[in-house]
Amino acid sequence: MAQYEATPPLDTSFVRQLRAGDTVYLTGVIYTARDAAHKRLVELLEQGKPLPVDVSGQVIYYVGPTPPKPGKAAGSAGPTTSVRMDAYTPQLLAAGLKAMIGKGKRTPAVVEAMKKHGAVYLGAVGGAAALISRRIQKVEVVAYEDLGTEAIHKFHVDRFPTIVLIDATGTNLYETEPPKYASGAETP
Amino acid sequence: MDMGQTADSEHTALGGIVMRQINVSEVTDLVFRLFIKANYFIGEDIMQALRAARQSERSPLGQDVLSQILENNEIAAHEEQAVCQDTGLAVLFVEYGQDVHVVGGDFEEAINRGVRHAYVDGYLRKSAISDPVFDRKNTQDNTPAIVHTRIVPGDHIRVIAAAKGFGSENMSVLKMLKPSDGIAGIRSLVLDAVREAGPNPCPPVILGVGIGGTVEKAALLAKFASLREVGKRNPDPRYAALEEEILGLVNRTGIGPAGLGGTTTALAVNIEWFPTHITALPVAVNFVCHASRHAEGVL
Numbered sequence: 001m002a003q004y005e006a007t008p009p010l011d012t013s014f015v016r017q018l019r020a021g022d023t024v025y026l027t028g029v030i031y032t033a034r035d036a037a038h039k040r041l042v043e044l045l046e047q048g049k050p051l052p053v054d055v056s057g058q059v060i061y062y063v064g065p066t067p068p069k070p071g072k073a074a075g076s077a078g079p080t081t082s083v084r085m086d087a088y089t090p091q092l093l094a095a096g097l098k099a100m101i102g103k104g105k106r107t108p109a110v111v112e113a114m115k116k117h118g119a120v121y122l123g124a125v126g127g128a129a130a131l132i133s134r135r136i137q138k139v140e141v142v143a144y145e146d147l148g149t150e151a152i153h154k155f156h157v158d159r160f161p162t163i164v165l166i167d168a169t170g171t172n173l174y175e176t177e178p179p180k181y182a183s184g185a186e187t188p
Numbered sequence: 189m190d191m192g193q194t195a196d197s198e199h200t201a202l203g204g205i206v207m208r209q210i211n212v213s214e215v216t217d218l219v220f221r222l223f224i225k226a227n228y229f230i231g232e233d234i235m236q237a238l239r240a241a242r243q244s245e246r247s248p249l250g251q252d253v254l255s256q257i258l259e260n261n262e263i264a265a266h267e268e269q270a271v272c273q274d275t276g277l278a279v280l281f282v283e284y285g286q287d288v289h290v291v292g293g294d295f296e297e298a299i300n301r302g303v304r305h306a307y308v309d310g311y312l313r314k315s316a317i318s319d320p321v322f323d324r325k326n327t328q329d330n331t332p333a334i335v336h337t338r339i340v341p342g343d344h345i346r347v348i349a350a351a352k353g354f355g356s357e358n359m360s361v362l363k364m365l366k367p368s369d370g371i372a373g374i375r376s377l378v379l380d381a382v383r384e385a386g387p388n389p390c391p392p393v394i395l396g397v398g399i400g401g402t403v404e405k406a407a408l409l410a411k412f413a414s415l416r417e418v419g420k421r422n423p424d425p426r427y428a429a430l431e432e433e434i435l436g437l438v439n440r441t442g443i444g445p446a447g448l449g450g451t452t453t454a455l456a457v458n459i460e461w462f463p464t465h466i467t468a469l470p471v472a473v474n475f476v477c478h479a480s481r482h483a484e485g486v487l
Contacts (some may be wrong), residue, residue, distance in 0.1 A: 066270045066313045075311060076270040081355050081388050103355075103446070104388035125253055125446050126355060126390035127479040129273040131260035148326055149313055163249075163448075174387055177449025181247055182442030 005159070009057025010098040012118040018164050020171040024122060025159040030059040030101070032153040034080060037144050038088035045091050052143035053152060056096030059122075063101075064149040065139070066129075074136035074155070078129030079103040082121070086110050093117045101162055105174060115170050122162035123173075135160040200289055207289040208343040210487055212298035215290065215345070218485050219280070219302025219333075222349035224310045226483040227275050228268050230261040233418040234394075234455065234480055241392060241445075241452040250450025254392075257445070257478055272479045275312040276351040278303040278333035281412060285342035296335055304329040315354070336408060350415055350482040356393060356475040359385035362407055365469040374399065374471055375434060378457070381473045382438050387447020390477035394418065395438070395457045397431075398472040400464040410472035413460040415482050422459050431457045445478075 001021045006014065007028040018024065031053055033041065044051055062082050066075035082102030089100070090113035098119050103126040114121065124132060138156035145151050166172045200207045235258070242254040264271040280299060290298075307314055307330035316332065318325045361381045365373045378397060385393075396414025398406040421428035435457040444450020455478065464470060 064273060064313060064315075066273050066275060067311045069267075069269060069311050072269075075313075076264070076273045078273050080274065081358070083388070103390070105386055123446070123448075125256045125260075126387075127272045127477055128256045128260040130264035130267065130269050130271060131256060133269070134263070148328075149315075173449075174447055177247070177249065178386075178442035178444060178447070179449075180442065181250075181444055181449050181451055183440045 008059045008098070010059065011057070012098070015098050015120050016118045016168045018120050018167050020164050020167045020173045020176065022164045024162050024164060026059060026162060027158055027160070028156070030061050030155050030157055030160070031142070032061050032063050032155060034062060034064050034150045035084045036147050036150045037152050038085050038092070040144060042088040042091050045095060051095070055092055057098050059099040059101065060092070060097060061101040061155065065153070068139070074133045074139050076129035077133050077136060079124045079126055082106060089113065093119050106166060111166060111170050111172070114166065114168055118168050120164055120168055121166040123165040124162055132160070207287055209289050209291050210345060211291055212293040212295065214487055215295065215298040216302040216305065218347055218487055219299050219349060220305045222347060222483040222485050223278060223303060223306035223312070223351060226349055226351045226481040227270050227310065227312055229265050230271055230479065230481070234478070235261060237418045237455040238478065241455065245445065245450050245452045247444050247448070247450035249448045250445040250452060253445035253448060254452065270312055271481060272353060272477070273313055274315065274353040274355060275307065276353045276481070277316060278330060279350040279352045279411065280333055280335045281348040281415070282335060282337040283340045283346040284337055285344045286339050287343035288345055299333050299335055300331040303331050303333045345487040346484070348415055348482060348484045353477055353479065356389035356477040359389040359475040360410070360473060362403065362470070362472040364403065365471050367467070367469050369469060371430065373469070375437065377471050378434050378473050379437055379441070382443065382453065383441055385475060386443055389475040390479070391443055391447055392445055392452045392455045392478050394455050394476040394480050396474040396476065397457060397459045398474070399459060399461045399470070401462040401470060403470060405462055406470035406472040407474070409460040409462055410474035413458040414474045414476045414480070416458045418456045427459045427461060431459050
């Protein structure tokens with residue numbers, strides 16, 4: 001399992017060399033978006049209108065943070081369940097999105113789009129929200145402020161640790177790892 | 189004895205029966221404190237279970253995930269910040285002593301005021317929306333709370349407050365099994381739900397299993413079971429054995445911490461049961477993530 005340091009925007013060639021299980025430390029700017037923001041972004045793409053954020057080469061983190069306490073750069077900010085975004089994801093991948101950070105399964109359509117366009121699905125540990133907040137140095141709202149916690153935020157991060165869950169060949173850590181530890185539970 | 193003579197600022201005499209008076213402001217204060225505590229501090233029972241799991245976990249990646257979870261919970265407690273960004277919907281189980289007279293306002297509104305105070309002033313995320321189908325507008329203060337009140341003997345009010353995250357809640361299932369499905373049917377329902385959920389509910393999970401009653405009773409039993417102290421078994425040895433058996437099976441699915449493979453998929457399986465109909469075997473499975481946030485207090 002290799003370790004990489006990366007700063008978005010990411011090149012397709014870099015993304016295609018990542019393998020499921022690799023660690024990627026992200027530094028620089030990543031964007032947040034959840035279902036409500038995805039819906040609006042895809043509506044704009046369908047109308048042929050420009051997006052409030054150019055997603056080409058970028059990383060989207062599926063998160064709705066808590067408000068920061070006074071004096072803190074960020075509130076608690078762990079990943080949310082990714083599958084809620086899947087209805088919209090192939091269109092964002094076609095628009096050049098290179099990586100998504102979340103937790104949980106993806107639909108086959110998303111994995112196919114990742115293979116086609118060269119993108120990776122990165123994981124952060126669900127529920128490790130206070131730990132992750134320490135890697136976030138600055139938070140700005142860049143679009144859809146009316147959505148509150150679901151607005152698109154720009155996170156300035158320093159060595160944000162992620163693991164490649166699904167790589168651009170379609171290899172999926174959620175499928176390869178659990179069988180190694182399964183024992184006799186198939187026939188209860 | 190003249191009951192009227194025993195009445196004072198804390199008691200009222202009503203038709204010859206002495207009632208303990210509790211002002212709604214005390215209810216609000218308690219609910220506020222419980223939601224702050226639940227969201228910032230993971231219970232020692234769960235921390236101990238996580239530490240034990242880190243020792244026994246066979247997957248190196250799983251061990252790393254458990255270490256991150258433990259470190260996260262320590263940071264949250266130290267910094268007094270939310271353990272998880274999904275600070276959930278506010279769910280309360282209230283045992284209301286029948287000799288208590290709540291004064292000064294509306295009881296459920298007092299609970300909602302406590303929730304509002306905690307979520308707005310405690311830097312917790314507001315995740316409640318107005319209606320589930322049409323508007324889906326954020327209510328901005330995480331109300332309304334979901335309140336389950338039971339009237340019990342005595343003159344106290346006991347409150348269990350849970351901040352229920354929905355990554356796990358959304359994986360929950362309920363099925364009206366046939367009596368002939370029996371224990372094998374219960375096992376399969378739980379294991380199928382765990383496998384179907386995979387990484388989504390943030391394992392290692394705590395599973396509340398409600399068996400019996402009606403459709404809504406089974407769901408309520410499952411929720412209540414999920415809030416039991418980790419490590420405590422059902423007092424009925426038959427149900428306790430079933431809890432242990434299902435926990436063992438769940439931990440042999442291989443799903444592991446964060447679903448990345450391993451031998452720790454659940455920290456506990458807790459069953460609560462209730463008498464049911466001659467034709468029925470209702471079973472509900474309520475998932476709680478490793479960040480099981482709940483706190484208890486008494487007035």
